């Protein structure tokens with residue numbers, strides 16, 4: 001059993017695996033941190049593009 005707290009607030013979630021924990025976190029994020037989710041989406045897109053560029057440079 002793992003208990004991890006939300007990185008944005010003090011809410012704690014217990015689950016057997018990290019995947020289960022993520023499933024508990026998702027609804028919490030979407031209801032409490034919806035604005036952060038939106039911001040992360042935009043940042044992730046940029047981050048992924050950067051990683052893709054780095055990967056193709058290497059190969």
Ligand SMILES: [Zn+2]
Nearest residue numbers: 006008009011
């Ligand atoms: Zn939270």
